[in-house]
Amino acid sequence: MAPSTTATSSRPTRAVKKKAPASSATSTSAGGRKSQKTATQKATTTAEGTKAPAKRGRKPTSIAVAAATAKGVSPSCAAAAATDLGISAEELAIYNKLTARMTAMNKAQKEAADLEISTRNAQLMAAELEDEMESGSEADEDEAPPAKRPRRMVLDEDEQEMASALTSLPQINSLPEEEVYMSEEEDHEKQNRGSEDEQEEDIDHGDASQDPFQDASNVDSGDWGSLMDNGLQVTSTSNNASENSKAISEDTSSTTPSTRHSTPQSTRRKSSAGGKSSGKITENSFSEKVVLLARAAKDFMRMRFAYGDVFPPTDPAGRATFAWDIIKQSSQSTPALREALKEAAASETTKKDLITFAMYGRNAIMNSIVSKARTKVEGYYQLSGGPQKIKDDVEWLIQDGAFMYGDIELQKRTFNCNKPFGSDLIFTIIKSQWFPSSSRSKSDSTTTVALVKDGTLPVSMIIFVTAAIEHSLKEYSTGKQTHFDFTEELSKASYKTHFNVWKVLETKSSRWALFWPKDLFKRLLASSNALASTDQDIDEVSARHVAKVDFSELDRIAELAEADSISPSPQTGLTASSAPAPPAPGPSA
Incomplete structure (x- = not known):
């Protein structure tokens, strides 16, 4: 209950x-x-429908x-x-x-x-989740590729500019190449030159396949000076293949370039007869006498390029004649070079290699200039804001040649029409190439000394740099940078266009045409210490510092001082006979 x-x-x-x-x-x-x-x-x-009482x-x-x-x-x-x-x-x-x-x-x-x-x-x-991770880790351990070794790139700014000009290798079938090593002289010289020269030396070898003695059918004039093959001379004949194979097997002391400086010099040194390997002409290709001429010829070729010999003949015979004339001119500076010229002329093989090596200088300076332009146009002209905006900006810069004028303001679409060839980028590239702020590079020191002697810039130098800037801008014509080779055909067309512009300015304003290269040179010289290490500059400064000295009087003073130290006087430390007479009046200041 x-x-x-x-x-x-x-x-x-x-x-x-x-x-x-x-x-x-x-x-x-x-x-x-x-x-x-x-x-x-x-x-x-x-609920069943029965009527219930109201209560x-x-x-x-x-x-x-x-x-x-x-x-x-x-x-x-x-x-x-x-x-x-x-x-x-x-x-x-x-x-x-x-x-x-x-x-x-x-x-x-x-x-x-x-x-x-x-x-x-x-x-x-x-x-x-834990089960999936365990099963996934087991699968990854079975299928994971081997870990890649970390790579470290150590390049300075100039080396990166040089490297950006290199194009990819064509897909070819060839035997492994034999390593090429520097001679003792070349090794010593390159260590003194610096990193920029080392990079340009590599570019020098980048056109070895363009042999001035090739048949006309094998020469593409539009590609002379480009790096389409990176300097590899590839042939398909069985004889050349067997020779390369034999050379590889005989050179048992070969090492990789990364360990080259740790290899004894005796293993790196090769005879002049076997200096040419894998199609490249190096300083090892020449005797100790001729190698001096090879260096001088290559430097002289770079100078002649700056002074107007930009485009040699396109046919093989004309090109070889052009290069040989440059070599002969470079040999006139010293008797040793003249003797080397005689030795080279006596051998067709040496002459051929010398011509090819000299042309490396031209190819290297072309690629060096366009590389500098490529690395600087984007920042100088502020090419940013998306593909369409970049495309429109580049079109405006190129259409009327606005890019070469001074005081340019891209966003406002304005420039100073009274400053043709006045772009600061032209100034910057010329300064970087021929008036560097450091003395590391001496590849163009011969050219720099000649410029100082003349007191002005060659018009051809200004025009070629302008053409390189235009080419680099055109690589952005699609809205993003797309590298294409600065071939001789392309560079020649752009060079001719800007040369005609200069001729118009020279005709209409001859005084300005004389003034502008000199003014540009003065500004370059004032902003650079490139001449601090040149022999000419040092000699001139030294001569000015002692221009008013009487050297005979200096000798007489020294002679009297020595006599005084030998026979001193008891009272004064000087004898009557050795007492110096009053110095004769020297030349007035």
Whole structure:
């Protein structure tokens, strides 16, 4: 039997019992079960369609009122509605408490269930992820490629400029090349020259396949001076292949270039007869006498390029004649070079190699200039902002030759029309090539000394640098930089265009045409210390410092001082005979 309780009990079982019609609100708990059963039967009868008395129909209405109260109806309104329906205040309070408690319990149960599900899902995902990682690591260990060795590039700014001019090797089938090593003289010279000369020496060898003595059918005049083959001379004849194979097998002391300086000099030195390897002509290709002429000829070729001999004949015979004339001119400076010229002329092989080696100087300086232009145009003209903007900017720069004028403002589309060939980029490239701020490079020191002697710049130098800048700008004509070779055909067309522009300026304003190269030279000289190490500059400064000295008087003073130290006087430390006479008046200052 259930214990007897009052109507105010808060237990849920008792709360349900209190939900009785108004007529039985005062019933005791002892008859609660019977009342609950009776109410349930009545509610079932009503749901099945049996007509219930009006008194019994108040129960659903009371529940609806209580639910409305729980949903936010004000307590006063809910109390009034309960009074109208005959629900006591105690019953309404019990219902509200039960509703709130059940809601809280349901919410707590739902949150606990959600937390348990989330925790289980997280554990499952973590376990699945761990399984995948373990299986993936095992597969990676089976299929992973070997780790690459880190590479380190150590290039200075000038070397990077030189390297940017190099093009990729063509796909060819050839035997492995034999390493070419420097002679002792060349090794010593290159260590003294510096990194820029080392890079240009590599570019010098970049055109070995362009032999001036080749048949006309094998010469592409448009590619002379380019680096299409990077200096590799590849032939398909079996004789040449066997010779190369034999040379490789005989040279057992070969090492890689990276270990060249650690190799004893005796293993690097080769005879002049075997100096030509893998198609390249190096200083090892010549005797000790002729190698001096080879160096002088290459330097003289670079100077003649700066002074206007930019484009030699395109036919092989004419090209060979042009180079040989340069070699003969370079040999006139000393008797030793003249003797070397006689020795070279006596051998067709030596003469041929000497011509090829001299032409390296021209090819190297061409590629050096265009490399400097390539690395500087983007920053100087501020080519940025997306492909379409770059394309529009380059089109404006090239269309009317705006790029070569001074005081250019790309965004405003303005320039100083009274400063033709006045671009600061022209000044910068000429300074970098022929008036460097350091004395590392001496490849063009002969040219620099000649420029100082003349006191002006050759017009051809200004024009070729302008052509190189135009070529570098055209590489951005699609909106992004696309390298293409600065071939002789392309450079000649651009050079001719700007040369014609200069001729017009010279005709219309001859005084300016004389003034501008001199003014440009003065500014270059003032901004550079390139001449600090030249012999001519040192001799001139030394001569000025002692120009007013009486050298005979210096000798007389020294002679008297020596005599005084030999026979001193007891009183004064000087003898009467050795006392120096008053010095004769020297030349006035």
